[in-house]
Amino acid sequence: MSSPTNVTFRYATRDDLPAIVALLADDEKGKTREELTDPLPNAYYAAFDAMASQSTATLPNQYLLACQGTDIVGCLQLTLIAGLSRRGQLRAQIEGVRISSQVRSQKIGEKLILESVSISKLLGAALVQFTTDKTRKDAHRFYQRLGFVASHEGMKMALNAD
Known part of the structure; x- marks a missing residue:
């Protein structure tokens, strides 16, 4: 793989789904x-299509990719x-942050x-928010180093039938 200085960013296409799910x-x-x-x-393709149908130029709902x-x-x-x-105020929500285990600790996540x-x-977003699992202590330190503050307690409720 290339050096981390060669990281570029782009939005995902449907063809990128196998790589995203692998991450x-x-x-x-x-x-x-x-x-x-x-x-x-098929559930992954249906979800990607649903995201695309909700996405606009000013209110995106897309996967941002880091590429080498x-x-x-x-x-x-x-x-x-x-x-x-x-x-x-407009807010940004970040979900599903993943960096390949092959390139972790190279500042790609930070970038x-x-x-x-x-x-x-x-x-035009006034704030960026996300949730991170309470057990991910390294991730908490990482986000705090980038200036994020643990200002709220997040809660979830699984709605699965099983």
Whole structure:
């Protein structure tokens, strides 16, 4: 793989789904949540298509990719959300941040997060928010080093039938 200084960014296409799912599964939690098969389950394609149908130029809901040459080495989902709270401020939501285990500790994650923050600012977002699992202590330190503050307690409720 190329050196981390050669990282470029682009939005994902449908053809990138196998690489994205591989990144999502390349993680202690993701390997139990994702289904990395060939071919991929149709659910991933349906979700990508749903995201694309919700996405606009000013309110994107897309996967941002970090690439070294033609290799996809990182990803995150960036969604801009219009809302009424905070006097109608636009906010950016980051989800599914993953960096390939082959290139971790090369500042690619930092560059990817900073690129998503830059995009969010350019599109008028007043804040960037995300959740991170409470057990990911290294990730917490990483995000705090980048200037994020653990200002809220996040909660989730699984709605699965099983």
